[in-house]
Amino acid sequence: MTSDTCSSSGESIMSDLPSEMLAALDGIETTAAFSSFGKFPVVDPGIHVADIGHIYLPLNRSQAQQLITKAHQAPYGKGSETLVDTSVRNTWELNSDQFELRRPDWNAHLREIAARVARDLGIESRISVELYKMLLYEKGAMFKPHTDTEKAPGMVATLVIGLPSAHEGGEVVVKHRGLTQSFKLSSTQCSYASWYSDVVHEVLPVTSGYRWVLTYNITLDGAQTHRPTRLARPDALCLYKTIKHWAEQDGEPSDHFWYKLDHEYTQASISLKALKTRDLACVQTLDEISTKVPVDIFLAVLEKQEIGSCAYDTYDSGHHGYHPFEELIDASYEVKSLVDLDGNQVLKGRRLDPSEILQADCFEDLPIAEEYYQGYQGNWGPEATHWYRVTAVAIVARHSTPSFLLGSLAKVVNPIMGPAWGRDDQKTISWVVDYYAKRIIDSDSDTSLLQSFKELMSMIWNMDVKTPEPRRAPFLGEDTTMQVLKAAVRTRDGAFFKECAQRHHGKLSEGFFTWAQEQLASGQITLTEVQDGLRAAVFAYPLFRTRYAAVARLLPLNNPMPDEVRRWVHEMNDQLLDPQGQQQLEYQDGVFLVLIARGYYGASYALTRISTFINHTRQNPCFVIGVLSRMHEDVKSGHLPEAAGMAIFQSTAHKLLSRLNSSSFNLTESPPRPTRRPDTVEARYRRRYESSRPAEPEPANPAIFGPHFASFARALIDYEGEDNLIDRLWQGIISSATSISAPTFQALWLPFLHAMIPFYTDNPEHPSRPRFHQVIATLLKAYITTYVGPRPVEDPSNVRPQQVTCFLRERGGCNLCPQLNTFLRDPTRTEWKWSLFSSERAHIHQVLDMGGVACTHVTDRSVFSNSSYQGLVLTKTFPHAAQTQRAWAQRKAEAGRKLHEFRPADLRAALGPKYWDIVEMRCLETPGRQAVGQGVEGTTSATTARSHPQRQDRYAGSSSSVLRKKRSAAEAEIVDLTGDY
């Protein structure tokens, strides 16, 4: 492009915009080179090789020969393979652990050379240089043209240090963008040569002597690239004008272009700071232009895929190059991966229209990047797929960036599966949203970017509306949701923020509210701007306690906030503390109720709010226990007034205990929570598959945990009122033990005992101790009886025959059935793979099915393809009764483990003479006794218990003052399992 064309570009009518754009981009120049060479005075690195010692400079013949005895033939990389082929590379090589460089200041010299190289190559980031190999080329040695593979993450270039050694030939030849350079290392001095890894280079054959080098990998450090201002340069200004003109034209058919870069980059490394020479100059210029013209710039790996038929390969193809096509069957194009300039992933696998690439011949004459070869496959083949890749920069008109990024997404939705969002689509949506949010949060964004972001979000919400099941809508993770809300606040558009805020489906970290609080406190945002959105965000949480926790973040204790904010938060709390319409209140909600009420209303009004709340909601006991436990703690620590607090505690606890019945002690299942993740197609399939497997006992998901319950019990013990609350609780548990479900024991009651035992160990004289011991005995006994149950009796009607009857026996029988019966009767064999013809297999299938034998029979076609001779896999299944027996033994072992988790001393103290009966689970073995199995409602053993009243008395212990008290009618109903063995 001449400067003439450019100076007029602002005014002239561009007939062919793509070629103008291409010329402007091609016109970007750089002073940086793709290779760098030089010499420097001899510095001896102090090379030391084991068994040889110091290697002297310049290299002499005898030491060269000694080095060769230590060296190996250097391999070269091809695709993912490493090969040795002396017709491609013929060099002796020593790995970096085979020698040492002992001169202390060698690295200082190396750094100086590296700095020179970096300057020549135009690398602005900080670099590291790492020793890789020592190479020795003798006469005839060479390395054919190649590019270097990325041997370390972030590797951009190779540095070769030539050490003084007499030789002829062995020039390094580098080629890039039509330019060729050749360099000969010095025989008497030190020299260096360096090139970008993707530059094609070769080492010409050495004709005499030894060429001796050290090779190093140059890698980029993580530091940011320094971005100079380029727009003052004429080439950059020209590009600026061209793009501005394009962006301002209405009705321009193309809203984005791809421009192929000079160098190639791997998917993993691509980002602005990894760009080299002219690529860096181009993209930096575009980046700068994007701050002045509404365009967005991305980097991408573009891929062409070709499928073609090829000749049948008689030898192992992998080592002998790729398979040329005889006929091209299909070609397609894809954006393999697209990133922002910092290298953050934005897209993967978007369709690509090659006419959008400015360079028409972009994929021509490229080496194949990857091949997949398939030999004959039945009646087609052989066939190969070839992939070609280039790296490109995308220039997108900002107003259409959302559709550019998400446009191909809708097409991915599978018409058979329905409008479900695949995991990849979800990922893409999150990446794209993250990309926008990050840009908006990180910088002062202009209106075009904000507008584009709003469009993007509304596109996503519309996807949401289109799907019939809202749970299958595109789903943003917790981090992305937070980013969206922060960015939405930054738009300073209250209505838009509210739209975003009300859609978080509970997937918003409370950290967002802390962030909002900081923004409010520092005056970055005003309450007017965000109050509707914040309210929406709070009420979008499905749970009471998370709503509270969110609001609490807005007014951190001991942190002065503007009065206006303070007042507003109090209003919010009033709304939240309205007992009307509250659902799903659990233990933690109870704790939060106390915390919030006390935090916002001051000690005495808090109590009023709390009791009003409790009185107006018929809540589950777990919630009330949460309230009481927390209140008790706060009264003890002086955060709530003692007298009033205890009064409420006492009356509430009293009411609670009198309301408790046997089902209360079982009520540990948490109400179903809103699904955390949308129901993906995969999840549905997984469930369908899983439901065909035998059900395992569901672990209980307790709404209250053992330690919670124990702290409530401790609160009752601390409260030494007239009405002996703790004794009421203990009695309640004892009387309900038999109706506690098996999973509840493990989830709640066993951990509860573990949490409670230490208190009585520390307070052996406590009057409620004997009653607690009774609780332990009752619960453990009920656990064993309910969870393990009695040993199942073998039911003879359940035992399936373990042999077959051959229906050919009238005709003398077959010779297969006797073999089958031998297998079936042999208890040591459970599986047999039997090779049979199809008619034989059919017979065996038949006799097994007719006889109802517990043995599966499946044909295995994996061994002989297309043959009627196949393996038949026979697997004995355990008869039902044996399975039941095994399950019982497993439950018993599990219960045994649980009992062993208690300290024997504690159990001995609590169980007294019944210790061994319990820990050995003797009650289960008693024949004729009807015990119950897991999950089955227990038949009460009340009758048995009552028939041994003396046992109860004996066990209750005469030491208990509690038990000497007059018993109420309710107490008389107590069923004591401890006496019943």
Ligand SMILES: O=C(O)CCC(=O)C(=O)O
């Ligand atoms: O020996 C040289 O100068 C270059 C060696 C080389 O190209 C390599 O190791 O990849």
Ligand SMILES: [Fe+2]
């Ligand atoms: Fe190389």
